[in-house]
Amino acid sequence: MRLFVIGADPHRERAFATWARAGLSVTLADGVSAGGYEHVVDRFHPIEVRDENADTEWLVRMAAGHDGVTTLAEGALVTAATVARKLGLPGPGVHAARTARSKVRQREIGARHGLAGPRYAAVRGPEDLGRFFAAGRAGAVLKPLDSAGSAAVVAVHTLDEALDRWPRVRATSPSRTGIVEEYLPGAEVSVEAVVRGGEVVFTSLTRKETGGPTGFLEVAHATGQADRPGAEVSALVDRLVTAWEVESAVLHVELKVDDARFVLLEATVRPAGDFITELVAAVHGRDLYLDQARLALGRPLTADRPARARRAEVRFLLASGTVRRTVSPVEVTAGRPYVKIVRQLAQAGCRLAPLTANWARAGYALGWSTDDTGPLTGQLRAAISDLGRLMGTPEVA
Structure with missing residues (x-):
């Protein structure tokens, strides 16, 4: 069977491996290709697929003849759902995809259906922040309306603080819109x-x-x-x-x-x-x-x-500075049987980006345990600490 994938974010390697083991023929269309999956699919089309810029009708023609349509990219949820709908194929539904892409829409629909959430306001300019803080002085969170990966999510305690951080939050949103909500x-x-x-x-x-x-x-x-x-x-x-x-x-x-x-x-x-x-x-x-x-x-x-396994956990390296060397995983996993996978995400010689989003993390360690009491978390913490030290990039608390 043929699966048409519209966009794939990084760290989705196991998805493509799973589909290959299942005997699927996979076509990937992605103009960003941040994960570098061109070599692990049967066909690859370098075409823009994110919701703001995608040519949906062209993607419908490309996907014709496939048995299913899906996406591994947060930014292409609406595009993929629309293509599936036009081809009469299963999917999450366009309404659900549009809701997922807007935190304000999620709040509005949730309020109508008894899904309690924090006090919030859509932010399109400084005046929206002014009205929110005038209605209450609780701690708040300011973030882009339609981004993922904890990008540009910041705590703000005063209007002045919110106004200072608003330009960066706005720049991270494809729609140049944010949401401010009471911190819980x-x-x-x-x-x-x-x-x-x-x-x-x-x-x-x-x-x-x-x-x-x-x-x-x-x-x-x-x-x-x-x-x-x-x-x-x-x-x-x-x-x-x-x-x-x-x-x-x-x-x-x-x-x-x-x-x-x-x-x-x-x-x-x-x-x-x-x-x-x-x-x-x-x-x-x-x-x-x-x-x-x-x-x-x-x-x-x-x-x-x-x-x-009875327990499984993944921990990430938050670090700063310039990466001094490439670390072999065995340097970190030796003597730690619960640590199964260690990956360095930044190459030697690179200066790590500011820690303003999940994509700026420098590495990770993943492991599991067949018992409930073993030192899984301790071994993963130690692995992350050693990975940062050996890379020459100290952990950021």
Whole structure:
């Protein structure tokens, strides 16, 4: 069967490996090609596919004859959903894709369907910030309306602070629009959900750790076999699927745990990044990339495979300075049996970019454990520390 993929963000290698093992013929159209996947697909077309600039009719003609259409790029959700709809193929639905691409739209629809969220306002200029802060003086978060990867997400406590940071936030948004919302304390978790024909058929829960200079960069993700959404979270995801009119998709839903109450932050209609799909596969035996392809192709979903771990976790290196050398993974994994994968993301000689988005992280370590009490987190922390030290780029707290 032939799968037409409209755009793919970095670190999606396992998706293409999964699809190849499943015997799919994959065509990728992408004008950015940030992940460098041209050599791992059957056909590649260098064409702009992001929602703001895509020629949808041309993509429809290119995708004709394929059995399914999907995307691995946050910026191409609407494009992919539109192409699938025009070809009569399964997809998340254009309404759901448009909702995912706008944090303000998510808030508006959520409010109408009982999905509580923080106080917020759309920001198109300084006057919008003025009105928001005039209505209350709580701590707030300012971020682009339609970007992903924690890009340009900043904490602001006063109007002056917000006005100072607004130009950079605006520049990061394709639509030059932002959203400011009241800051909620508490931990963050994410739910991965598989939706087929508007019905949720699988969910898992992943715990998130954030930090870095902005406080919002994603530092680690972890899940265990006991991490399953409870009744409250399951009901919330069901309401979201109904409110967004989700048809068939793999969802990534981000929640805040505020005084034992789960509050929806944002969601999207594609598999999670940051190797969360790898964690889910290891612990829950569920390959979300295979689910994504089979949903797009209109094929039955496969049964879960036996889990190979009880816990899995990925941690990222937040560092600064110039990369002095290339580190061999064995220098970091030796003596740490729980650490399975170590990857340096910046080449020797490069000066690391400012830590204003997840894409600026310098490396990662991923591992899993077959027991509940082993030193998985400790070994991953030590691996990340050694990776930064050996690269010559000290960790940023």
